[in-house]
Amino acid sequence: MSLPDLTFDVIDRRILAALQDDATLSMNEIAARVGLSATPCWRRIQKLEEAGIITKRVALLHGPSIAAGVSVFVSVRTNQHTDEWLKRFAEVVSAMPEVVEFYRLSGDIDYLLKVVVPDIAAYDAFYKKLVSKIDLSDVSSSFAMEEIKYTTALPLDYMKVDKRPATSV
Amino acid sequence: MSLPDLTFDVIDRRILAALQDDATLSMNEIAARVGLSATPCWRRIQKLEEAGIITKRVALLHGPSIAAGVSVFVSVRTNQHTDEWLKRFAEVVSAMPEVVEFYRLSGDIDYLLKVVVPDIAAYDAFYKKLVSKIDLSDVSSSFAMEEIKYTTALPLDYMKVDKRPATSV
DNA sequence: GGTGAAACGACCAGATT
DNA sequence: AATCTGGTCGTTTCACC
Numbered sequence: 060m061s062l063p064d065l066t067f068d069v070i071d072r073r074i075l076a077a078l079q080d081d082a083t084l085s086m087n088e089i090a091a092r093v094g095l096s097a098t099p100c101w102r103r104i105q106k107l108e109e110a111g112i113i114t115k116r117v118a119l120l121h122g123p124s125i126a127a128g129v130s131v132f133v134s135v136r137t138n139q140h141t142d143e144w145l146k147r148f149a150e151v152v153s154a155m156p157e158v159v160e161f162y163r164l165s166g167d168i169d170y171l172l173k174v175v176v177p178d179i180a181a182y183d184a185f186y187k188k189l190v191s192k193i194d195l196s197d198v199s200s201s202f203a204m205e206e207i208k209y210t211t212a213l214p215l216d217y218m219k220v221d222k223r224p225a226t227s228v
Numbered sequence: 229m230s231l232p233d234l235t236f237d238v239i240d241r242r243i244l245a246a247l248q249d250d251a252t253l254s255m256n257e258i259a260a261r262v263g264l265s266a267t268p269c270w271r272r273i274q275k276l277e278e279a280g281i282i283t284k285r286v287a288l289l290h291g292p293s294i295a296a297g298v299s300v301f302v303s304v305r306t307n308q309h310t311d312e313w314l315k316r317f318a319e320v321v322s323a324m325p326e327v328v329e330f331y332r333l334s335g336d337i338d339y340l341l342k343v344v345v346p347d348i349a350a351y352d353a354f355y356k357k358l359v360s361k362i363d364l365s366d367v368s369s370s371f372a373m374e375e376i377k378y379t380t381a382l383p384l385d386y387m388k389v390d391k392r393p394a395t396s397v
Numbered sequence: 398g399g400t401g402a403a404a405c406g407a408c409c410a411g412a413t414t
Numbered sequence: 415a416a417t418c419t420g421g422t423c424g425t426t427t428c429a430c431c
Contacts, residue, residue, distance in 0.1 A: 254424080254425060255425065255426065255427095256424090256425080266425090266426085266427095267427085267428085270427070
């Protein structure tokens with residue numbers, strides 16, 4: 060789903076950058092940071108939310124502290140390709156809380172899952188649960204030995220920015 | 229980095245669940261939801277932040293609207309394994325804003341990157357930039373055709389929970 | 398753990414540049 | 415469009431029970 064094509068200016072981009080990094084900033088802090096006063100800044104943020112550009116605000120947790128410190132990437136290949144099977148597969152997998160990301164891919168791997176568990180034993184249990192629920196022809200797992208980078212901040216560098224006297228959003 | 233082992237009770241878990249899902253909830257809303265009044269609830273959240281369990285609060289954006297709608301998974305195999313090379317690799321890749329996740333893996337693939345770009349052409353440019361910066365023996369890319377699930381919410385199901393008196397409802 | 402209250406920030410309206 | 419001012423309302427935060 061792609062939304063109505065909007066145009067942004069530099070200020071909008073700065074606002075998004077700030078909020079992507081820290082959603083606890085007060086209106087005054089954001090306003091100061093982007094070079095605006097509080098009110099127009101607030102209005103812009105309202106619009107960005109209404110337009111669905113800002114989708115939600117969430118707290119991020121430290122995995123290891125809550126027994127969710129091990130990430131596993133699961134590659135799935137299948138020979139089943141009916142709509143029926145696919146629908147069920149998507150539902151079953153999406154419902155599992157350990158699965159934090161789930162994509163259909165191009166290339167020789169059909170699906171990729173990112174799974175978060177406390178340890179290898181728990182992954183084994185997860186794996187068994189998974190394969191018991193659906194028929195998968197080929198599943199292969201890789202453990203993340205090290206998380207070198209993880210960010211929820213999308214690159215804003217590709218945003219088309221209107222140089223205009225700010226008729227934005 | 230794993231933090232001092234704390235014990236949680238059911239209330240803490242509920243608080244984390246709420247905040248993982250929606251960080252805009254007011255103290256009163258959270259308090260009501262977890263069965264507590266605002267102040268003790270606020271104190272718990274303070275502690276969870278101080279302890280580093282809650283790491284940050286961020287806004288999530290709608291990728292397609294900001295020209296960041298295409299995810300690519302990049303598998304890297306290398307024969308270089310010196311600390312020197314590795315350090316440089318980690319630095320160079322981490323500094324690229326298109327790279328939103330970056331792991332060292334077990335198994336036959338050494339590194340996995342999740343890269344976000346606006347389109348295939350931009351990925352091609354990214355790829356060229358990447359390989360120009362560091363020597364990589366084997367790089368293979370898969371495009372996400374469909375994002376079936378993406379959540380920043382870690383599973384709380386594995387948290388060890390103290391059944392202690394701890395609470396009144 | 399709870400209560401009450403002061404301090405603060407969000408939100409909105411009106412007037413102005 | 416942006417800014418400023420003012421005022422209300424809800425929230426956060428803290429001293430105290």
